[in-house]
Amino acid sequence: MVTDLFGGEHRVLATDMYMPPDDGTVIEQVDFLVADLTDYGQAFEVLKGMDAVIHLANIPAPGLRTPAVTFNNNITMNFNVFHAAAEHGLSRVVWASSETTLGLPFDTPPRYAPIDEDHYPVPTSTYALSKVASETIAEQIAGWSGIPFVALRFSNILGPAEYTEDFPQSWDDPSRRKWNLWGYIDERDAAQACRRALTADVTGASSYIIAAADTVMTRPSEDLMREVYPGVPLKSAVPGTATLLSFERARQALGFVPEHSWRDHVSPETRNG
DSSP states (O other), rough: EEEEEEEETTTEEEEEEOOOOOOOOGGGSSSSOOOOOOSHHHHHHHHHOSEEEOOOOOOOOOSSHHHHHHHHHHHHHHHHHHHHHHHTTOOOEEEEEEGGGGGGSSTTTOOBBBBBBBBBBOSSSHHHHHHHHHHHHHHHHHHHHHHHEEEEEEEEEHHHHHHHHHHHHTTGGGGGGGTTTTOOEEEEHHHHHHHHHHHHOOOSEEEEEEESOOOOOOSOOHHHHHHHOOOOSSSSSTTTTTOSBOOOHHHHHHHOOOOOGGGGGHHHHHTOO
């Protein structure tokens, strides 16, 4: 993310609870501030003098902490950043919501597919609930501050190093990744979505699915749905291995179109067994 923004027109102040390891790439070229965003005073100081914020600091998934810690930490961080942004009069808040707000994991079948933003709210964990509650907080603060808040409901963020290791395990057993309808988003496209959300012509609080254009599978998407979720209706045709997580609203509002696929990094020999 920092690399993507640094390569453009933005001056970046990166923030985390700990200084990241120096890998010799971008860390020496950007300003970095260590801060704990669960502390309102620190969040307030971080945003002083900033024009906009991309807020990705949360416990990133269910099961990493206890349910109470996950909910309380995420809600606290999100409120602190949102409120501090309003107090400082920032021009934009872009932040990481989650695909889990849409009903993931789909142990209970979705109402329809492809999933879109209307399949909401269906939180099934305190992690998902923290994101649903935060979207509500964002809506209220956007309303009284006039600042646009853009929530990005990221699918499973992965990079090229993980594709060969992770995806082939699911090709013979679709149930392994049915939990998010076989979706993902390349880390570079996640960064692209954040960058576009900074300048998109939007108002109020809005939320968008951010997913790759394809699934992680080699089989057609409609075949997967017939096998794993035979009773779930398809709202529209899904050609080939196209995604079952619709990013159409992100395309229209943000100009987001995914540019990367795992298929560019996994050999045809591997895909064909």
